[in-house]
Amino acid sequence: xxxxxxxxxxxxxxxxxxxxxxxxxxxxxxxxxxxxxxxxxxxxxxxxxxxxxxxxxxxxxxxxxxxxxxxxxxxxxxxxxxxxxxxxxxxxxxxxxxxxxxxxxxxxxxxxxxxxxxxxxxxxxxxxxxxxxxxxxxxxxxxxxxxxxxxxxxxxxxxxxxxxxxxxxxxxxxxxxxxxxxxxxxxxxxxxxxxxxxxxxxxxxxxxxxxxxxxxxxxxxxxxxxxxxxxxxxxxxxxxxxxxxxxxxxxxxxxxxxxxxxxxxxxxxxxxxxxxxxxxxxxxxxxxxxxxxxxxxxxxx
Amino acid sequence: xxxxxxxxxxxxxxxxxxxxxxxxxxxxxxxxxxxxxxxxxxxxxxxxxxxxxxxxxxxxxxxxxxxxxxxxxxxxxxxxxxxxxxxxxx
Amino acid sequence: xxxxxxxxxxxxxxxxxxxxxxxxxxxxxxxxxxxxxxxxxxxxxxxxxxxxxxxxxxxxxxxxxxxxxxxxxxxxxxxxxxxxxxxxxxxxxxxxxxxxxxxxxxxxxxxxxxxxxxxxxxxxxxxxxxxxxxxxxxxxxxxxxxxxxxxxxxxxxxxxxxxxxxxxxxxxxxxxxxxxxxxxxxxxxxxxxxxxxxxxxxxxxxxxxxxxxxxxxxxxxxxxxxxxxxxxxxxxxxxxxxxxxxxxxxxxxxxxxxxxxxxxxxxxxxxxxxxxxxxxxxxxxxxxxxxxxxxxxxxxxxxxxxxxxxxxxxxxxxxxxxxxxxxxxxxxxxxxxxxxxxxxxxxxxxxxxxxxxxxxxxxxxxxxxxxxxxxxxxxxxxxxxxx
Numbered sequence: 001x002x003x004x005x006x007x008x009x010x011x012x013x014x015x016x017x018x019x020x021x022x023x024x025x026x027x028x029x030x031x032x033x034x035x036x037x038x039x040x041x042x043x044x045x046x047x048x049x050x051x052x053x054x055x056x057x058x059x060x061x062x063x064x065x066x067x068x069x070x071x072x073x074x075x076x077x078x079x080x081x082x083x084x085x086x087x088x089x090x091x092x093x094x095x096x097x098x099x100x101x102x103x104x105x106x107x108x109x110x111x112x113x114x115x116x117x118x119x120x121x122x123x124x125x126x127x128x129x130x131x132x133x134x135x136x137x138x139x140x141x142x143x144x145x146x147x148x149x150x151x152x153x154x155x156x157x158x159x160x161x162x163x164x165x166x167x168x169x170x171x172x173x174x175x176x177x178x179x180x181x182x183x184x185x186x187x188x189x190x191x192x193x194x195x196x197x198x199x200x201x202x203x204x205x206x207x208x209x210x211x212x213x214x215x216x217x218x219x220x221x222x223x224x225x226x227x228x229x230x231x232x233x234x235x236x237x238x239x240x241x242x243x244x245x246x247x248x249x250x251x252x253x254x255x256x257x258x259x260x261x262x263x264x265x266x267x268x269x270x271x272x273x274x275x276x277x278x279x280x281x282x283x284x285x286x287x288x289x290x291x292x293x294x295x296x297x298x299x300x301x
Numbered sequence: 302x303x304x305x306x307x308x309x310x311x312x313x314x315x316x317x318x319x320x321x322x323x324x325x326x327x328x329x330x331x332x333x334x335x336x337x338x339x340x341x342x343x344x345x346x347x348x349x350x351x352x353x354x355x356x357x358x359x360x361x362x363x364x365x366x367x368x369x370x371x372x373x374x375x376x377x378x379x380x381x382x383x384x385x386x387x388x389x390x391x
Numbered sequence: 392x393x394x395x396x397x398x399x400x401x402x403x404x405x406x407x408x409x410x411x412x413x414x415x416x417x418x419x420x421x422x423x424x425x426x427x428x429x430x431x432x433x434x435x436x437x438x439x440x441x442x443x444x445x446x447x448x449x450x451x452x453x454x455x456x457x458x459x460x461x462x463x464x465x466x467x468x469x470x471x472x473x474x475x476x477x478x479x480x481x482x483x484x485x486x487x488x489x490x491x492x493x494x495x496x497x498x499x500x501x502x503x504x505x506x507x508x509x510x511x512x513x514x515x516x517x518x519x520x521x522x523x524x525x526x527x528x529x530x531x532x533x534x535x536x537x538x539x540x541x542x543x544x545x546x547x548x549x550x551x552x553x554x555x556x557x558x559x560x561x562x563x564x565x566x567x568x569x570x571x572x573x574x575x576x577x578x579x580x581x582x583x584x585x586x587x588x589x590x591x592x593x594x595x596x597x598x599x600x601x602x603x604x605x606x607x608x609x610x611x612x613x614x615x616x617x618x619x620x621x622x623x624x625x626x627x628x629x630x631x632x633x634x635x636x637x638x639x640x641x642x643x644x645x646x647x648x649x650x651x652x653x654x655x656x657x658x659x660x661x662x663x664x665x666x667x668x669x670x671x672x673x674x675x676x677x678x679x680x681x682x683x684x685x686x687x688x689x690x691x692x693x694x695x696x697x698x699x700x701x702x703x704x705x706x707x708x709x710x711x712x713x714x715x716x717x718x719x720x721x722x723x724x725x726x727x728x729x730x731x732x733x734x735x736x737x738x739x740x741x742x743x744x745x746x747x748x749x750x751x752x753x754x755x756x757x758x759x760x761x762x763x764x765x766x767x768x769x770x771x772x773x774x775x776x777x778x
Contacts, residue, residue: 003341004358010350014366015317017601018348020325021370026348038592040462055606058597063315063590065461067454068480074451078416078458078466079590081442085413085464091592109454112447120309181345207370215371215384218346296596305596307550308613309489311599330538 001186006274009031009080016059018051021214023204023221024125025051028096031123031202032062034188039092040065040079044106046098047132048125069104071112072097076120077111084119092192093120100130102201103139103161114168114197121191121198124161125178135209142229143288144281146211146268153281157288162286165199166235172198174234178205179221182245194236198246203230211267220265228256228289229263231296240300250296259286317366322349326369328384330362336381343373343382395571399562402530403469403495403555404429406537408439409577410493413464416444416455419475421507422559423497427469433750441673449474453481453492460490463589467542468492471559472499472513479517484551485552486521487610488598489587489617490551491544493537494522498660498710499559500744505597508745509558509661515688515719517554521614523621524689530567532640539628542581548620550587558661559745569728572636580635618690625687643692644699645684648674652681654761655683655699657720658708659685662748664668666708669753685720693727700724700732706760708753708772710742717769722772738769 011032024047032039041064043049050065053059067075076095083091088239097106102124110122129147134148139159146153165173172194176184182201183265191198205220207213212220224230231246241247248254260282263269272278305311312318339358351367352360362373374382392520398492404426409413415429433439442459446452449470456466470478475496482679485492496514500506525540527533533555540553557563572580590598626642633639645663648670649655658666670682679724683699685692699705709718715721721738728734735761742748756772 003345004339006341006345008354012350013314013316013318014350014363015319015322016349019320020348020368021372022348024348026346026372027349029344029350030346040590040592042458049600052314052597052600055310055312055600055602057315057318058312058600059314059318060597061595063592063595064597064600065590066597067460068484071450071454071481074446074454077444077446077451078414078455078460079462080458081414081416081444081455082459082462082466085442086462108447109451112451115447116444135761175657211372215375217348217370217372218376240726303594305588306547307489308609309588310487310596310599310606310610311588311603314595314597 001182003182004186008038009033011061013059013061016051017053019208019214021207021217022051023127023178023206023217024048026217027184027202027204030181030184031188034185035092035094035192037062038090039094039223040083041094041096042067042072042079044097044101045132046101048096050132069101071109071163072101072106073122074109075120076122077116077118080118080120095120095122096172097122097124098131099124099128099140100138101124103159108252111168114165114170114199117196119197120194121200121236124201125204126201127204127209128158129206129209131206131209142265144269144272144285148244162201167236168197170199170235171196171237172235174200175230175232176200177203177221177230177232179218180232180244197242209283210272212265223262223265226257227259228293229259242300249293250301253282259289322368323365326367326387328369328371329387330367330369330371330373330382330384332360332362333381334359336379338379340378342376342378346372346376347376348372392573393571396566396568396569398425398564399530399557400497400564401429403533403537404433405571407467408433409574410411410467410538410541411441411465413441414444414456414459414466415441416446416452416459416466416467417468417472418446418452418474420449420471422499422563422701423469423471423474423495424459425682426495449477450481453478453485456492457481457485457488457490460492461488461590463586463591466492466586467494469495471497472501475513475517476501479520480521482517482520486614487612489550490552491541491550491584493540493544494552494554495537496554496556497559497563498556505703506744507559509561509710510743510745511556511660514554514556515711515713518689518719521554521619522554523555524554525686526659526685527555527562528690529659530562531569531638533557533562534569534571535632535636535640536636538581539632542628543621543624545584546624547587547640549617551617551626553615556649556660561661570638576635580632591633606642621690622692633642641684641686643687645686645693647682647684649681649683649737652703652759654678654680655703656680656682656706656708656757657685657724658682659688659720660710661751662708662710665748665750666753668750669757672745672750672754673757678761691723691727696727697731700728700734704735707736707738707759708741709738710748712740712743721769722727739772740769741772759761
């Protein structure tokens with residue numbers, strides 16, 4: 001598989017309302033190329049609710065149901081049931097939600113839909129904040145990050161959502177990145193051909209939210225992987241396989257870059273470096289990711 | 302495309318739903334086609350889908366909608382795309 | 392046709408299944424539980440072949456119904472009290488999205504102070520969501536109303552969801568006989584859904600995108616116009632039903648002994664049924680009184696209320712209270728009469744928290760109003776001895 005093998009069809013139309021450098025449209029283009037035309041998308045309150053543009057026009061060339069913030073997965077359950085009744089078993093129902101709508105307010109509906117074995121794909125594009133409402137903390141925000149509601153930097157670590165998802169024992173779950181379209185495409189394609197509840201999280205570095213230049217979206221995604229701040233893996237019937245550089249980090253074939261390499265390029269962590277270095281917090285952050293990888297090794301190696 | 306009679310918040314797909322977003326651009330990507338190796342990285346990474354992929358996998362930039370983020374220039378491994386200030390060019 | 396002797400909930404389940412919804416999504420709550428259990432039994436027996444989604448909350452129940460309805464399927468659900476309150480956000484969503492979902496709500500007290508008896512504050516609190524609201528007073532009426540409600544909701548001039556309410560236990564758990572038509576007769580009355588719009592991969596649309604103020608106002612106006620259309624359509628559907636099945640529970644109101652009445656009692660749901668006995672007794676005492684049992688609370692039948700006000704003095708019994716204001720019916724009846732009629736209207740609050748409202752009490756309320764001590768004033772009946 002190479003980029004030249006990607007379908008040419010575009011389901012995200014140009015002239016939409018996404019910010020310049022947006023990781024959500026970047027990833028969604030690839031996702032919809034993998035899923036194709038027979039896809040019905042459910043979008044809760046999140047950036048994508050805005051990105052799709054203004055009535056009476058929209059920027060997505062597939063059917064979309066917008067739904068309340070906490071309701072994405074429940075809406076998908078309803079659509080799936082209706083499509084099955086209509087014999088449209090070949091249609092994919094895609095929930096496309098941000099981290100706020102997944103980690104926080106939408107967790108109950110998501111857990112319910114997973115437990116009910118709803119036949120759908122739930123994708124969380126994780127930009128680690130409530131971007132759409134203007135950069136507030138979420139359960140996915142990493143420790144130390146400035147947001148408008150953690151003005152001195154977030155005190156707590158990110159919730160390990162993938163572990164919560166894995167506790168539902170799905171036929172397919174994965175972590176991918178907007179910066180790795182080939183990996184993302186293959187994961188979505190694989191998910192598409194599996195029946196039952198499927199979950200994919202996509203790391204979505206947000207230029208205005210993370211405070212980096214809008215040309216660096218891909219770079220920030222790659223750095224998160226290289227420093228071990230984020231891991232690429234997939235879980236098929238509870239068998240977890242790491243891939244890309246994350247596999248090499250897991251197997252200790254390469255050492256992850258220091259976490260500072262990732263965070264020093266983001267304005268949201270600036271207070272950890274200026275006016276003077278917050279050695280304690282920086283060490284805690286590094287230690288947190290080291291521990292995360294130790295745990296990964298213990299469980300998945 | 303069938304339009305529904307009912308008055309509800311039903312929106313229909315259309316290119317340029319938010320207008321010609323090329324007007325957002327401050328920096329303009331310029332492609333040196335001679336350097337292009339048809340790797341398609343700019344095409345797949347463009348958040349807007351404003352890099353047109355031709356049949357032979359050469360690419361063109363659609364300035365009507367390109368928002369000028371510069372991702373394409375940044376991901377181009379052979380530096381075939383450079384960013385220039387809009388007013389510098391004109 | 393057959394006769395089924397069973398509780399309001401089981402008869403509602405029967406009606407729901409016979410309406411052939413493709414999707415039912417529900418979450419259990421007392422006293423609605425036997426309704427969703429009834430549907431589960433029909434799933435087990437094979438009588439119901441649609442999708443039955445046992446969701447993890449009422450919020451998700453309504454959301455799943457919205458998803459299924461947007462995908463073009465007929466949907467049904469049921470809830471009560473706190474369940475309805477949890478749905479509140481999605482009730483607005485369903486109505487604004489113009490989805491013909493039909494739902495039963497078993498009127499039940501709201502906590503704190505857990506209490507499972509009858510009280511209408513749960514549904515009255517949803518009056519501004521855009522749902523049509525119907526109140527039933529017998530098991531037969533529940534059956535007939537559920538089938539009729541799909542027809543009403545799915546009519547191209549309406550395309551709004553319908554909430555069918557009846558009292559906790561007094562109706563939901565009381566066995567009464569109901570005539571059940573054959574499936575073919577129901578199918579004949581209620582053909583398959585032809586949705587006004589839907590999510591369709593061959594004709595992709597996005598529903599519920601950002602919308603500007605000018606267009607949004609149009610959505611609201613269209614909903615309001617659709618509700619007004621229901622004022623005319625509800626009696627027509629009731630007549631069609633009567634023609635086919637020989638029963639009519641009234642349309643906007645069920646009127647009883649109203650022809651020559653100088654006083655008209657307005658009540659709804661179970662109190663409405665109980666009121667008939669009170670009317671008979673008061674008539675025996677020579678009082679020219681009738682009953683107009685309000686069936687349709689949304690749209691509010693203002694014109695019909697004005698006609699009643701021009702004929703007689705009105706007595707209103709509310710099993711709900713808008714705290715800080717008045718009973719909902721009392722309030723809206725007076726509002727309808729404003730500058731249209733000088734009719735005296737006396738309001739009573741009775742039966743809150745499921746407190747029993749027997750016909751004897753209804754008689755007392757009517758007499759108190761007729762004696763004229765209480766002009767345009769609302770009384771909490773039985774709350775204080777010296778009221």
